[in-house]
Amino acid sequence: MAKELTPRSENYSQWYNDLVIKADLAENSAVRGCMVIKPYGYAIWEKMQHEMDRMFKETGHSNAYFPLFIPKSFLSREADHVEGFAKECAVVTHYRLKQNPDGSGVIVDPAAKLEEELIVRPTSETIIWSTYKNWIHSYRDLPILCNQWANVVRWEMRTRLFLRTAEFLWQEGHTAHATKEEAIEEALKMLGVYVDFAEKFMGIPVIRGIKSANERFAGAVETYCIEALMQDGKALQAGTSHFLGQNFAKAFDVTFMNKENKQEYVWATSWGTSTRLMGALIMTHSDDDGLVLPPNLAPYQVVIVPIYKNDAQLSEINEAVGKITAALKAEGISYKYDNADNKRPGFKFADYELKGVPVRLAIGAQDLEAGTVELFRRDTKEKKSIPLEGIEKYIKDLLPKMQQNIFDKALAYRQSVTREVNSYDEFKEEIEKGGFLLCHWDGTPETEEKIKEETKATIRCIPLDGDKTPGKCMVTGRPSAQRVVFARAY
Amino acid sequence: MAKELTPRSENYSQWYNDLVIKADLAENSAVRGCMVIKPYGYAIWEKMQHEMDRMFKETGHSNAYFPLFIPKSFLSREADHVEGFAKECAVVTHYRLKQNPDGSGVIVDPAAKLEEELIVRPTSETIIWSTYKNWIHSYRDLPILCNQWANVVRWEMRTRLFLRTAEFLWQEGHTAHATKEEAIEEALKMLGVYVDFAEKFMGIPVIRGIKSANERFAGAVETYCIEALMQDGKALQAGTSHFLGQNFAKAFDVTFMNKENKQEYVWATSWGTSTRLMGALIMTHSDDDGLVLPPNLAPYQVVIVPIYKNDAQLSEINEAVGKITAALKAEGISYKYDNADNKRPGFKFADYELKGVPVRLAIGAQDLEAGTVELFRRDTKEKKSIPLEGIEKYIKDLLPKMQQNIFDKALAYRQSVTREVNSYDEFKEEIEKGGFLLCHWDGTPETEEKIKEETKATIRCIPLDGDKTPGKCMVTGRPSAQRVVFARAY
Numbered sequence: 001m002a003k004e005l006t007p008r009s010e011n012y013s014q015w016y017n018d019l020v021i022k023a024d025l026a027e028n029s030a031v032r033g034c035m036v037i038k039p040y041g042y043a044i045w046e047k048m049q050h051e052m053d054r055m056f057k058e059t060g061h062s063n064a065y066f067p068l069f070i071p072k073s074f075l076s077r078e079a080d081h082v083e084g085f086a087k088e089c090a091v092v093t094h095y096r097l098k099q100n101p102d103g104s105g106v107i108v109d110p111a112a113k114l115e116e117e118l119i120v121r122p123t124s125e126t127i128i129w130s131t132y133k134n135w136i137h138s139y140r141d142l143p144i145l146c147n148q149w150a151n152v153v154r155w156e157m158r159t160r161l162f163l164r165t166a167e168f169l170w171q172e173g174h175t176a177h178a179t180k181e182e183a184i185e186e187a188l189k190m191l192g193v194y195v196d197f198a199e200k201f202m203g204i205p206v207i208r209g210i211k212s213a214n215e216r217f218a219g220a221v222e223t224y225c226i227e228a229l230m231q232d233g234k235a236l237q238a239g240t241s242h243f244l245g246q247n248f249a250k251a252f253d254v255t256f257m258n259k260e261n262k263q264e265y266v267w268a269t270s271w272g273t274s275t276r277l278m279g280a281l282i283m284t285h286s287d288d289d290g291l292v293l294p295p296n297l298a299p300y301q302v303v304i305v306p307i308y309k310n311d312a313q314l315s316e317i318n319e320a321v322g323k324i325t326a327a328l329k330a331e332g333i334s335y336k337y338d339n340a341d342n343k344r345p346g347f348k349f350a351d352y353e354l355k356g357v358p359v360r361l362a363i364g365a366q367d368l369e370a371g372t373v374e375l376f377r378r379d380t381k382e383k384k385s386i387p388l389e390g391i392e393k394y395i396k397d398l399l400p401k402m403q404q405n406i407f408d409k410a411l412a413y414r415q416s417v418t419r420e421v422n423s424y425d426e427f428k429e430e431i432e433k434g435g436f437l438l439c440h441w442d443g444t445p446e447t448e449e450k451i452k453e454e455t456k457a458t459i460r461c462i463p464l465d466g467d468k469t470p471g472k473c474m475v476t477g478r479p480s481a482q483r484v485v486f487a488r489a490y
Numbered sequence: 491m492a493k494e495l496t497p498r499s500e501n502y503s504q505w506y507n508d509l510v511i512k513a514d515l516a517e518n519s520a521v522r523g524c525m526v527i528k529p530y531g532y533a534i535w536e537k538m539q540h541e542m543d544r545m546f547k548e549t550g551h552s553n554a555y556f557p558l559f560i561p562k563s564f565l566s567r568e569a570d571h572v573e574g575f576a577k578e579c580a581v582v583t584h585y586r587l588k589q590n591p592d593g594s595g596v597i598v599d600p601a602a603k604l605e606e607e608l609i610v611r612p613t614s615e616t617i618i619w620s621t622y623k624n625w626i627h628s629y630r631d632l633p634i635l636c637n638q639w640a641n642v643v644r645w646e647m648r649t650r651l652f653l654r655t656a657e658f659l660w661q662e663g664h665t666a667h668a669t670k671e672e673a674i675e676e677a678l679k680m681l682g683v684y685v686d687f688a689e690k691f692m693g694i695p696v697i698r699g700i701k702s703a704n705e706r707f708a709g710a711v712e713t714y715c716i717e718a719l720m721q722d723g724k725a726l727q728a729g730t731s732h733f734l735g736q737n738f739a740k741a742f743d744v745t746f747m748n749k750e751n752k753q754e755y756v757w758a759t760s761w762g763t764s765t766r767l768m769g770a771l772i773m774t775h776s777d778d779d780g781l782v783l784p785p786n787l788a789p790y791q792v793v794i795v796p797i798y799k800n801d802a803q804l805s806e807i808n809e810a811v812g813k814i815t816a817a818l819k820a821e822g823i824s825y826k827y828d829n830a831d832n833k834r835p836g837f838k839f840a841d842y843e844l845k846g847v848p849v850r851l852a853i854g855a856q857d858l859e860a861g862t863v864e865l866f867r868r869d870t871k872e873k874k875s876i877p878l879e880g881i882e883k884y885i886k887d888l889l890p891k892m893q894q895n896i897f898d899k900a901l902a903y904r905q906s907v908t909r910e911v912n913s914y915d916e917f918k919e920e921i922e923k924g925g926f927l928l929c930h931w932d933g934t935p936e937t938e939e940k941i942k943e944e945t946k947a948t949i950r951c952i953p954l955d956g957d958k959t960p961g962k963c964m965v966t967g968r969p970s971a972q973r974v975v976f977a978r979a980y
Contacts, residue, residue: 027621027624029556029557029617029621030557030561030564030617030620030621031557031559031560031561031608031617034557034558034559035557036554036555036556036557036621037554037555038554039552039553039554039636042552042553042554042555043552043553046553062529062532062533063529063532063533063536064526064527064528064529064532065526065527065532065535065659066519066526067519067520067521067524067525067526067657068524068610068641068643068657069521069524069580069657070521071520071521072587072596072598073595074520075587075596076595076596082587082596086586086587086588086589086596087586087587087588088585088586089585089586089587090559090582090584090585090608091582091583091584091585091586091587091598092580092581092582092583092610093581093582093583093584093598094579094580094581094583095578095579095580095581095645096576096577096578096579096581096645097562097565097572097576097577097579097581097609098576098577099576105563105566106562106565106566106572106576108562108581108583108607117598118521118580119587120558120582120610127519127520127521130519130520131517131519131520131526134517140832146529150641151558151640151641153558155585155586167557167558167559169555342630
């Protein structure tokens with residue numbers, strides 16, 4: 001095979017990097033921490049966008065667009081918010097370059113210094129709430145249900161393709177409501193949308209929960225999240241939805257006349273998912289031969305490779321494939337026919353396995369005679385001969401089964417490494433093995449901090465579903481309302 | 491009417507601003523020169539994106555994503571390019587804020603100064619060609635056909651919503667080719683896509699042409715463009731496609747092994763359209779009552795307004811409308827049913843006229859009895875009673891007629907103000923009346939500059955189609971290869 005990956009068992013982290021590069025998903029750019037998303041990787045992200053966007057619109061949201069830049073003073077208005085983001089901001093200070101009088105090239109023109117510095121948005125609560133102030137006067141103007149697809153910048157020191165980059169792409173929903181109850185309902189509704197998207201499209205089982213205070217979004221009253229588990233036993237936060245209370249309304253003085261004719265601060269939510277999901281997708285399903293894509297997000301679900309010895313054979317195969325692709329198209333199945341003659345079939349096979357194409361059809365002269373085609377399933381690596389007649393129906397049946405199989409496999413793995421742990425000694429031992437540990441915790445930031453320092457594990461969430469039996473904290477013995485989910489995380 | 495616009499005849503510029511604000515398309519933000527695109531305006535932009543994206547993919551292009559930031563040194567590599575963009579750059583110099591020790595808030599942390607400043611992309615040729623260097627080795631790697639949907643920043647001093655903003659949204663295609671001929675063919679192909687999009691979707695007739703050297707993109711060998719004419723007689727450049735020659739390949743040392751086994755520099759194109767098209771759409775079709783949207787780009791093509799005196803009537807109407815909307819949906823016609831009870835029908839009528847909804851249906855108790863509905867066409871303002879039975883077929887027929895009518899009207903206007911002018915004295919008089927003036931020009935930047943200084947008119951393009959008869963320059967009397975298009979422009 002031309003493009004071998006480091007095996008996962010040897011070095012999981014290197015395997016991930018190899019895969020991202022060799023499957024043409026993304027690469028590092030000349031700008032520190034910023035990535036280039038390559039066409040194949042971007043095509044997967046577009047599929048994700050398309051499905052999420054549809055789900056947002058079905059739940060009543062509209063897209064809008066707010067400025068890239070945030071005046072420095074805006075960021076400061078909400079105390080927790082600025083504390084959370086100030087340390088990793090790209091700051092625009094000037095608006096012009098000029099030729100260096102010494103002829104050495106362009107320099108920043110000192111005469112073009114901004115009166116107030118602008119921050120490249122790390123998230124848009126502040127600029128959006130400064131805008132909402134003009135949109136909201138009465139309860140009749142509420143709710144406002146906006147989403148934005150945008151790039152954001154957080155100056156991370158250690159970056160990894162998709163998982164943590166200085167610039168990333170995301171969507172951020174920002175909603176405004178007349179009551180606390182309605183805002184909480186919205187935050188939970190969008191969490192539900194994220195669960196559906198992760199499970200039905202990405203094939204990733206997730207745990208819905210609430211973040212502890214330590215892990216809460218800077219400026220939120222409550223952060224809800226979905227947590228996924230990667231194959232190496234580490235957790236990955238796959239989406240968050242925040243109930244922001246009246247924090248940003250107060251910071252930007254956004255009030256409305258309620259039905260009782262009284263001025264009240266507006267209630268808010270925000271919720272987001274990002275290109276980080278690409279990392280989750282890769283690490284949940286892929287194997288040592290490359291990417292494994294769920295059919296629902298594959299840029300093309302089927303690849304067809306001809307096997308021929310001469311032009312006459314190729315032209316016969318081309319004709320047969322013409323019928324197959326017409327039938328696939330009629331069934332709404334996406335495909336690619338690769339009859340490029342500068343690569344051997346074996347190379348193509350390996351390359352499409354690397355790229356995670358769900359179904360591969362190989363068709364040669366013998367197949368044509370027999371009226372069959374060789375079908376390869378990327379998820380199970382099964383290969384079998386299938387009648388050409390009705391192949392489109394066979395694949396139409398197969399794709400949802402593969403989608404389900406990928407999900408089931410990820411769920412079975414997660415279940416196999418999710419366990420209850422009752423003592424801190426046991427915890428220290430078990431955390432080394434990875435997976436989700438369900439433990440009692442006394443609810444204090446101090447205990448959480450101690451566990452993090454001593455074991456590198458964090459509370460991923462306080463789960464919303466499942467066992468709610470109270471118990472005693474594994475560290476302090478103090479009362480615990482329910483088990484929470486611990487893991488080491490990306 | 492609640493939201494009156496300044497009439498065009500009184501103040502065209504004010505009419506435009508009023509319309510953008512009152513039709514909820516966009517507004518100025520707290521950040522100088524940056525706009526907020528509101529949900530209704532963004533929905534139109536999304537429709538544009540959707541159609542253009544489809545056309546790009548049908549012509550073999552893939553989307554990708556490149557970094558927001560460009561190292562300062564990259565911008566300098568192509569001499570014309572840096573000259574063109576250095577004067578209007580947002581420059582990132584620091585990557586952290588910190589609390590001011592005096593307790594007055596956050597300040598830029600002087601310890602977090604970047605070694606090399608980063609420019610917020612004004613366009614992406616430089617960062618993309620620095621990337622392509624690693625993608626291209628042999629003629630087998632070519633062509634590369636990428637497009638990017640992104641935000642860009644050009645620090646304009648005088649800004650106007652959509653027409654000229656510091657940050658705007660756009661698409662930028664960047665392609666790499668093995669031969670000059672192929673690159674020129676690509677640049678012209680994409681110009682053709684822009685013509686199709688402008689004429690068939692936006693309903694805007696455009697002139698295809700070549701820019702004079704003065705108006706060429708900074709770094710291009712040739713700039714092709716489409717030029718539209720606004721209702722006030724001013725021109726607006728609606729899209730450009732550049733043949734970049736080997737300029738960026740040379741600047742970033744991007745070579746390939748050609749079929750003759752020789753190293754050669756790669757040939758390039760780039761092409762773009764932006765949210766400026768929103769300005770063109772508004773100014774081409776709209777009237778003193780508001781926006782006029784071509785049905786192909788309307789967020790909803792039909793709005794239905796119930797007229798009722800009591801709940802019993804409303805509930806009857808709701809039921810009838812349920813059938814209409816089901817029938818519209820089956821025909822692929824988008825609609826909105828507005829039975830909100832906090833606004834009177836007259837207010838709604840005016841509001842949807844302002845928003846440019848192509849077709850309005852008003853339905854009352856009397857209509858129900860008669861089995862009719864009142865249909866209002868936004869483009870002609872005709873109102874008539876139509877049988878309820880088969881209303882969806884009627885509208886399905888009507889929408890393409892409206893699309894054509896809008897285009898025809900714009901074309902007729904353009905033709906009425908496009909004329910040949912043969913002397914410079916006549917030119918000075920005629921240019922005051924607006925419109926396109928077809929004139930002979932000696933081909934020199936000096937003459938073009940003189941005309942611009944004396945009349946504020948620029949050469950919009952050297953048209954690719956139409957009359958190619960040579961003549962004599964209206965200013966200098968020197969030979970002219972063909973008439974070129976002059977106008978004052980946005």
